[in-house]
Amino acid sequence: MAWPLEPILTRFQTLALGVLVALTVVLPTLTAASLFGALGVSGVAIGFAFKDIFQNLLAGLLILITRPFRIGDQIVSGEHEGTVEDIQVRATLLHTYDNRRVVIPNSELYTNWVIVNTAYNWxxxxxxxxxxxxxxxxxxxxxxxxxxxxxxxxxxxxxxxxxxxxxxxxxxxxxxxxxxxxxxxxxxxxxxxxxxxxxxxxxxxAGIDLPLPTQQVLFHDQTEETDGDRIRQREGWPARAENPRSRAALTQRSETP
Structure with missing residues (x-):
């Protein structure tokens, strides 16, 4: 099931406050200035190291807020299609039609196109x-x-x-x-x-034909009288000085007494 947004933010705030208090107890010489200075330097390194995690976290929060799709919707994202099984903070779980689970990072769902097949009733x-x-x-x-x-x-x-x-x-x-x-x-x-x-x-x-793919092969001298006569034919080989006579002409000549 999807996590409610307010408890998630409250949990992170409480966790951050607890970490700061624990550091001041363990290290009494730690001041607020040095702490924030260390956080500033280390924050950049952590940001680069956990860029994808933070990106998926933010995308998950935005999906939970905007709700482009909900649990139970059937969606298509890239090569994946199925039913939304769970929307987590980091990723969304998709149950495919052939009974497999696809874990899609939320950043991919939020930045790329998603088709929601069940968004409307019809x-x-x-x-x-x-x-x-x-x-x-x-x-x-x-x-x-x-x-x-x-x-x-x-x-x-x-x-x-x-x-x-x-x-x-x-x-x-x-x-x-x-x-x-x-x-x-x-x-x-x-x-x-x-x-x-x-x-x-x-x-x-009703007598309506449902035709199958068919092909008809004709020799060039079987269609028209001029076919096979390369001087008079309308398409085919270019004309040349010596042309074979068409099959129709040869047949007519053989039948002439």
Whole structure:
């Protein structure tokens, strides 16, 4: 659990006062001037030696005051993602989704970006569905929206939306956007699974193509009559004095009696 700020400051003040009193008892010749002079010289050395510790301590206090995230929030920081397990003065403990603990220094969390996935009650997700170029995108949108209406975990307000996002190599990619509540990681993964499981049979039943990556390889003299004729073809090799005849021309010549 997070430490309250006021007890922490009171504890440090009491500790510092106790150290000063103990020094005056052990060393009666120690005066206030010599003590503060020694503290000034040694304070610089200590400051350099414990720079990272003090930086993490100050960052921890600022995190406890500003509260950009709380215990139980799911955050992303750099390569780490998980649930905030504890916010200590020096570091924050993160419980990852694969059941590991990550100790992140507070200075890293305070000076770098942090994504708080559970800061709000709702979260928008998106999955991509590719349809064929010969399919009606408006029909596909209607089918997708009707299918999403039957998935219980998806919120009706804000309403789902389907957008054409890309004319890809072999498909027209539609981005399916929807909102869930609560926005925790488990619900994110499970809702994406349920949405895709529902969309696949619905689109196939409506005759919407879900194309796979395909490639078609043609020889240069199989596409047009001019292909293979390096003097007349529109693209390909540069022209030269002696050009091999196209396959179509050779075939036509062989069939001529």
């Amino acid at each position: 979260r928008r997700l998106a999955v991509t569905v590719g349809i064929g170029y010969g399919d009606d995108s408006a029909q596909a949108k209607r089918i997708i929206l009707d299918t999403l209406a039957g998935v219980e975990e998806i919120r009706s307000d804000p309403a789902p939306a389907v957008l054409v996002r890309e004319l890809a190599d072999f498909s027209v990619n539609l981005e399916v956007r929807y909102w869930i509540d609560p926005p925790i990681r488990r619900e994110v993964v499970e809702s994406q699974d349920r949405v895709l499981e529902a969309l696949k049979p619905a689109l196939i039943a």
